Amino acid sequence: MFKDLLRYPIIQAPMAGGASTPKLAAAVSNAGGLGFLAAGYKTAAEMKEEINQTRRLTEYPFGVNVFVPGNEVIDESAVAAYRAKIENAAKSVGATIGNGVVDDDDWVNKLTVLKEVKVDLVSFTFGCPESSVLRELQSTGALIAVTVTNLEEAKKAAGAGADVLCVQGIEAGGHRASFENRSEDDHGLLELIRMIKNELELPIIAAGGLMHGKDIAAVLAAGAMAAQLGTAFLRCPESGASPVHKAALNDSRFVQTTVTRAFSGRRARGLVNEFITENGHAAPAAYPHVHHMTKQMRKAAGEKGNPELMALWAGQGHKLSREKPASELVELLMEELKGERFAGMEIRELSMNESAPMHLLLLADPSRDMVEDYLAKGICFIAERAKQFLGVYVLLQKGTDTMEIKNIAVDENHHGKGIGRHLMEHAIGQAREQGYKKLEIGTGNSSIGQLALYQKCGFRIVGVDRDFFTKHYSEVFYENGIQCRDMIRLSRSI
C-alpha cells in the first residue's frame, strides 16, 4: 500500500535536469519524508547508478520518476521559425542552437532497469504507460504513481491500474505533466483534488506551489494522502540546482512566474526572465525538440552566471522556499503542519513494530467480549491487577529492554481518566523491578496538560504513531467509544 511508504506525508518532488540528486532523495527519506529521483533526460545506466547511490545513503524507500515518451506531430515550419528567432540569444552566450531531435528518453532501457533493481515507487510524467507496463513493474513490488493535471487524465491513469495519482495543480514549478503537450486544461490544486476525489478512490499526492507546513495541512484536509514539494527543496544544499537558479528563486528582480514553452517546447512554469519575455509567445508545441535546441544555450548561460537565458523552473510561492538542509526542512514542515511545538521535544513519526509479540496486557474491568477479542489476537493479559491502572493497558514486548505501556480509557466509567501521576510512578517502579532499562508509554488523545504531566514524570516525547488505533483496533475501541487517532509515544530511562 502506498500509505506504508509514508512516515511523514511529505514527498520531495522529482525535478529532472539536475536538482534531484541521490543526496537530496536520501536526506529526505532519512528525515522521514519520501525522496525522489528524476530519471528524465538521463540514460537508463545513469538512472541505475543514481538508484544504487541512493540506496547506499538510505535504507528507507524512495521513488523514481520517469518521463513517458510522446509521439507528437510537430509543425516543422514553426520549429524552424523559432530556431531563427532564438539563434542570437544562444550566440550571446557563445552557444549554438542544437538540433530539434526526437528521442524516447531511453524509455525501454529504463523500464528494464526498474524491473531489475526493484524500486518501491515509480512515478510517470507526460502520460500514462500501457496497463501491461504498469503490471510488469507492479509484479516486482513497485507501486505506480501517475502524474495527472485534470480529471480525464486521472481516469485514464486509474483505468490503466495506477496505485496512486500525483495530482499537479497549475501552481507547480517545472513541466506541466499533461498527457498531451497541446492541452491547456489547467486547474488550481485544491479544485483538482476535489474533482478527482469525487470520482476516484485512489490515494492522492498533491503537488503545486506547496512551501509551508500549513500548505501541507491544507491539502491533507482536502483529502490528499501526501504533499509533493519541489521548489521548496530546490535551495537545499543537497539539491543539484545550479547556484544561479537557487539564487534567482529568492531574488527580487524575478517577481513573477509564468507557464511557457520557450525552453523545451512543452509548457513549464518558471521565473519570467528575458528569454521567456522575448520568445515565450512564439515557442511551438514541439517536445523534446525545443529542449534539445536550447540545451547548449541554457548550459552556457548557467556557466556564465546569466539567469536570463536559463530555465529557472519555479512553482508559485517560490519566494517562500527556504535554504536549509533537507532534513531540517522536513522537520520544520512537520512542525508547521502539526501547528504545535512541545517545548524542547522532538516529535518524530514512528512506525509500529507490528511483528513484536505483545505479552502482557492489563485491562481495567474489561468486558468479556474484549477479553475474548484480545485472546483471539494472541495477546495474553492479566486483568486482576488492572483496577489499579484505571483504564491503562500495559503491553510488554518480549526480547527487548523496553517496557511499553499503552494508555487508553476503556468504557464510559473510565472515559478519559488518563494516567495519573501515581499511576506513572507505579508503572516506573514496576518496570524497574522487572529489570527493564527503558519505559515507553503510548497515549492516545492526550491533552497538553497530560503531556505536561508525563514530562514532570521524566518522560520525553519520542514520536507519534499516526492512526495506530484506528488501524489496529478500530472495531474494538470505536465500539467502546474511544477515539484514538494518534498515539503519542513517550520514553524515559529507568
Add this chain to the structure above:
Amino acid sequence: MFKDLLRYPIIQAPMAGGASTPKLAAAVSNAGGLGFLAAGYKTAAEMKEEINQTRRLTEYPFGVNVFVPGNEVIDESAVAAYRAKIENAAKSVGATIGNGVVDDDDWVNKLTVLKEVKVDLVSFTFGCPESSVLRELQSTGALIAVTVTNLEEAKKAAGAGADVLCVQGIEAGGHRASFENRSEDDHGLLELIRMIKNELELPIIAAGGLMHGKDIAAVLAAGAMAAQLGTAFLRCPESGASPVHKAALNDSRFVQTTVTRAFSGRRARGLVNEFITENGHAAPAAYPHVHHMTKQMRKAAGEKGNPELMALWAGQGHKLSREKPASELVELLMEELKGERFAGMEIRELSMNESAPMHLLLLADPSRDMVEDYLAKGICFIAERAKQFLGVYVLLQKGTDTMEIKNIAVDENHHGKGIGRHLMEHAIGQAREQGYKKLEIGTGNSSIGQLALYQKCGFRIVGVDRDFFTKHYSEVFYENGIQCRDMIRLSRSI
C-alpha cells in the same frame, strides 16, 4: 472585528448580474453563513432597495459588494474591430451590439447610500478605493473587505486600511478582481493565501473553486478565516441565475471553463461556449465597454434558452455545485467540513450569550488562585458540593429556564475524567428540583464515546461554541493544562 460577523466560516460570494438576490443572501445568513449582495451593474437606488429587502428577511449580518470604477485607456480600434466581429452573433438572437460606453456604476451614489444605511460589511472588487473612502465607511460601523488577486494588491489594500482581504484564486468563477484589467498575474488559491499570510496580518477570506466542506477545511487549514463560495450557491433555488445558466453548470456538453474577456472586456472565468471559442482571443481589454456591447445579446440569448451566447460564469469545479436550498447547502458544507456526523443530530455553531450573568459555579477541588480568579470575574461559586461533580463546572444563567453545565477537568488529578452517567443523572435531578425546564451542558474535548454517553442520557447536540474556552478563559485553563478548543453544547428537556 470581522470574526464577530461569522458564525460559520462560510460566505456566499457576491455575484453581480442577477445571481445574488436578497433571498439568497438572507437564506445563507439565516443558516449561519454570511450572505452577500452584489451591487455591481445596479443603481444605488436598486442596491438600497435590495439591502432593505434583505433586512426584512434576516436579522443577521450580510455583506454588500461594490465595483470600483476604473479609468482605463482603451484601444478604440480594437474595440471597433471586436464590434464588427461579434455583430453577427448578436443578430443571430435578434439583438444588436450596444454602445461601448464608460460608466462608473453609480459609484458616488452607492457610497452615499452605504453610509446612510450602515451595513456590516462592504467588499470591493476591481480595485481598492482611497483610504478616505474606507475610513468614512468604517466610521459608520462597516468592516471593509477588498478583493485581491496577488500579493501586491493585498499590500495596497492593507495600506489603504482594509479590515479583511478577500483572496481570489485563479479557480474562481466570474470576473477576476484584478485592480488592473491588463494584469494577468494569476495565482492558485492555496499559494496566494500563503504568500499573503507570510507578509500581512489581516484576516483572509479565501475564494476560488470551493465547492465542498473539505475545500473549506483546506483553506482554513491554510490559514484563511472563512471561505467564500459563489458557484457552489448558483444552483440554489434562491439564486437569481437564469435557468439556462443553472442547467449549464451541470451539463456534460460544457466540459471546461476558461478565463476570457469575450463578454465584458475584463477577464472572467466561465464555461467555454461558442461565443468564447470564436471571439475570446480577439476580445480587447476594454471594461465596461464590451460589457455594454454584449449586454443585449446575452439577454436575448438567455430568453431564447441559448447558452452559447451567454456569459456562463462558473468557477473550476462547477460540476460539483449542488442544487439545494441555500440553508441545506450551508448545513451540508458544515457537516462535510467537520468530517463527522453524529447520527440524527443537528450541529449548529452558536455564539455565547456573553452578557448573561453566571451565578453558580461548582468546582472540583479548585485551587485558591482559581477561586479568586472566578470571584474577580464576578462569578459566584459553591465549592463545597463540588466533590460530587468530579471536575465539572455548573453554571446557571439567571432569568432563563435553562440550567447550563459546563464540564471541564481541572487539574492533573482530574484530567479528562469527564462527566459520567451518574453525574449526568445527578445534574438532571438537580436541575429538575430547581424548576428548570431545560438542561444544557457544554463539553470541551469530548470523545465520540462521551458524546454517545450524553445521547444515552437523553441529550442532543445543539451546537458548537468554537474557541469558547480559548477565547474566554485561556489563561486559567491553559495554565491548568486544559485544552478546550471547541465547546460542544448539548441540551435536553427535563
